[in-house]
Amino acid sequence: MSSAPSAESMRENDAGTSILARQRLNRPVAPHLMIYKAQITWYLSGLNRITGCLLSGGFYVFGALYLVAPYIGWHLETAVLAAAFAKWPAVLKVGAKVLVALPFTFHSFNGVRHLTWDTASLIDNKKVVQTGWTVVGLTVVSAVLLAFL
Amino acid sequence: MALRLASRRLALASAAAPAPRIFARGMASVLEHTKGEPLSTVSEALSSSTAPTPPSKTTTIKEPEPEKSSKIKTFHIYRWNPDEPSSKPKMQSYTLDLNKTGPMMLDALIRIKNEVDPTLTFRRSCREGICGSCAMNIDGVNTLACLCRIPTETTKESRIYPLPHTYVVKDLVPDLTQFYKQYKSIKPYLQRSTPPPDGREYRQSHEDRRKLDGLYECILCACCSTSCPSYWWNQEEYLGPAVLLQSYRWIADSRDEKTEQRKDALNNSMTLYRCHTILNCSRTCPKGLNPALAIAEIKKSLAFA
Numbered sequence: 001m002s003s004a005p006s007a008e009s010m011r012e013n014d015a016g017t018s019i020l021a022r023q024r025l026n027r028p029v030a031p032h033l034m035i036y037k038a039q040i041t042w043y044l045s046g047l048n049r050i051t052g053c054l055l056s057g058g059f060y061v062f063g064a065l066y067l068v069a070p071y072i073g074w075h076l077e078t079a080v081l082a083a084a085f086a087k088w089p090a091v092l093k094v095g096a097k098v099l100v101a102l103p104f105t106f107h108s109f110n111g112v113r114h115l116t117w118d119t120a121s122l123i124d125n126k127k128v129v130q131t132g133w134t135v136v137g138l139t140v141v142s143a144v145l146l147a148f149l
Numbered sequence: 150m151a152l153r154l155a156s157r158r159l160a161l162a163s164a165a166a167p168a169p170r171i172f173a174r175g176m177a178s179v180l181e182h183t184k185g186e187p188l189s190t191v192s193e194a195l196s197s198s199t200a201p202t203p204p205s206k207t208t209t210i211k212e213p214e215p216e217k218s219s220k221i222k223t224f225h226i227y228r229w230n231p232d233e234p235s236s237k238p239k240m241q242s243y244t245l246d247l248n249k250t251g252p253m254m255l256d257a258l259i260r261i262k263n264e265v266d267p268t269l270t271f272r273r274s275c276r277e278g279i280c281g282s283c284a285m286n287i288d289g290v291n292t293l294a295c296l297c298r299i300p301t302e303t304t305k306e307s308r309i310y311p312l313p314h315t316y317v318v319k320d321l322v323p324d325l326t327q328f329y330k331q332y333k334s335i336k337p338y339l340q341r342s343t344p345p346p347d348g349r350e351y352r353q354s355h356e357d358r359r360k361l362d363g364l365y366e367c368i369l370c371a372c373c374s375t376s377c378p379s380y381w382w383n384q385e386e387y388l389g390p391a392v393l394l395q396s397y398r399w400i401a402d403s404r405d406e407k408t409e410q411r412k413d414a415l416n417n418s419m420t421l422y423r424c425h426t427i428l429n430c431s432r433t434c435p436k437g438l439n440p441a442l443a444i445a446e447i448k449k450s451l452a453f454a
Contacts, residue, residue: 020326024316026234030227030286030323032313032381034200037289041428042378049425117426120445128428 040132048110051103097147105146106139201227202239204306209242212249213264219246222299223306224257226269228320238317240308241266247301254309255283255294258321271321278435281370285321286310291372293435312375314384328371331388335396335414340407357403364398364443366436367391373430373440379423387423388415390430390440397443400450412451421447 036042062076069076085093113131116122122131204225212221221244229238243261250260255273262269272282276295283294287309299307315323345351374380374389388396393415400411415421424444431441 020324024324026231027316027318027324028229028238030311030313030315030317031200033378035286035289035308035310036313036376036429039429039432041432045378045425045427114426117441117445118448120442120449123426123428123431123442123445124439125432128432 040129044110044132044135048107048114051107051110054103055107094147098143101143101146102139105142106135109135109138109142201229202237204240204242207239207241209244210265211244212246214246214249216246216248218248220248220301220303221245222247222301222303224261225306225308226258226261226321227310227317228269229317230268231319241269247299247303250299252298253295254287254297254299254307257299258283258294258309269321270319279368281368284312284370284372284375284435286313286375291376291433291435293370293372296435312371314381315371315375323371323375325371327384328369328374328389328391331392332369332395335388335392335399335411336407337395337399339399339402339405340410341404342406351404353403360401360403361398363438364394364401367394367398367438368436369395370435373434373438376429376433377424378427378429379425383419383423386419388420390424390444393421393424393447394438394440394443397447400447412447415447416451421451424448 065074066076068074085096088096113122113135116131122128209223212219224243224245225240226243227238228241230236243265245257245260245265250257253276255276258269258271259273262271271285271294273295274280274282276283278293278296281293284291285294287294287297288300288307291312294309309321311317311321312323315325318324339351341351369391371391373394374391377390380387380389396411396415399405400408405411421444426441426445428441431439434440
């Protein structure tokens with residue numbers, strides 16, 4: 001429908017763009033992360049990404065170490081890990097389990113929330129806040145339950 | 150992103166011995182002005198990771214006519230003067246008697262400009278939330294200053310910043326050139342080649358017209374796009390919620406015949422799919438619109454062809 005820009009308008013465009021580029025050299029960028037109000041929307045989204053990186057990163061690191069372990073004299077088999085862990089004091093055991101479970105439970109429940117958004121449902125301000133706090137509650141409760149298993 | 154741009158600049162600069170092809174790879178973009186040389190490879194802004202000079206280190210300009218029964222509230226406002234480009238942005242403090250000021254934030258800004266500090270610069274026009282000029286970040290939230298009531302607790306101090314992660318022209322005035330170019334790029338007009346059946350108007354049923362409700366009311370204030378962290382990091386190539394809402398407005402219009410072309414224009418990794426459903430956009434829209442829902446509908450229509 002609209003044709004490619006003519007030679008004159010492209011030259012005008014370039015002139016305009018180069019003026020803008022020169023202006024931007026001196027202009028500051030308005031503050032963003034540091035000043036934006038803490039809201040459940042972007043906090044949970046950021047947390048989803050961070051827990052995702054922690055979980056997959058941890059998984060890759062452990063997998064790689066497990067493969068390499070025989071060649072560097074380490075023992076990372078389940079039986080060895082379980083025996084070592086069993087010697088820890090009870091408080092530390094439960095504490096460590098909660099810390100490890102939290103990223104997993106949060107990412108799982110928030111993942112379900114993300115999948116419902118992909119169907120274009122529950123996307124309105126009230127529902128987003130309600131489901132957000134529900135996910136936070138479920139995360140903490142299930143992490144503590146898993147820690148006491 | 151900075152690393153990509155830096156290495157791309159290196160690749161394009163060394164024409165004699167070209168760097169590996171991966172550094173010179175073009176970025177997916179439907180914007181004509183970014184094809185070839187993206188704007189940010191020719192210019193760099195002062196980093197905003199250094200915060201503006203805090204209010205504790207700047208002066209406080211007081212209420213011009215204080216009285217005993219006055220309700221004095223403090224405002225901290227972002228200031229930067231392009232006439233002194235090397236000076237750092239700072240937070241200037243002002244105190245105002247709320248009894249003498251109108252109820253909205255814009256009233257406070259206008260009063261400061263009229264009676265206290267005429268150098269304070271900001272955009273405004275209709276003062277009723279329909280033009281979109283006075284969009285700014287007030288107390289951490291993007292909204293229209295003319296629709297934002299001043300919280301009357303005088304113990305709390307209000308902070309006013311320009312729209313986040315925009316280039317600042319002066320004080321609270323953002324550079325929205327890129328935003329408008331992105332809006333133009335989605336062809337926000339009816340595209341139709343077949344004439345109307347009765348030869349008079351392009352008719353539309355009530356049902357079809359209802360599909361445009363919640364889409365046509367957008368005033369292009371840019372509050373939503375500048376609240377989106379994904380738009381902060383990918384402004385060059387990601388269109389942002391406002392422009393995507395408008396592109397859905399045209400996709401959903403029954404009278405438009407270029408639906409497939411409109412959807413094809415969005416079918417790459419950056420233009421639409423940098424949206425990660427962060428949902429800051431719908432939360433902040435001062436007109437109560439829901440860009441996130443429109444974007445979800447576009448993604449659905451692209452997924453199920």
